[in-house]
Amino acid sequence: VNQPPAYQAPAFQAPAPQTQGVTKTEFESYVKANDAVMRNMQDQNQNLQNQMTNLTDMLSKFVNTNTASSSGTGSLPSNTVTNPNEYLKGITTRSGVAYQGPTIPTTSSSPKVVER
Helix, strand or coil: CCCCCCCCCCCCCCCCCCCCCCCHHHHHHHHHHHHHHHHHHHHHHHHHHHHHHHHHHHHHHHHHHHHHHCCCCCCCCCCCCCCCCCCCCCEECCCCCEECCCCCCCCCCCCCCCCC
């Protein structure tokens, strides 16, 4: 039996490492720049944490205020005026437009029906 030889991948050759010449001065300037970037990031992170703390405090105060005002105790937030003419039914808007509403007939003033 004649069989062709089995396929064999060529052996892997790792590329030769390339070295870049970096001077000590260049490396030190890189480290200084990296340190500055890291300090800036830490400052921004601290600023963000402070803002989150302030936001949490404000939200907590807001929720506590709204919970206290909606608990049923206390007064309404608007100025209420008692109707001096309790028997009248009418609406007046802030712009001054008035709606008197339907008239409600009373039993004493209703016309009498006479049969013939």
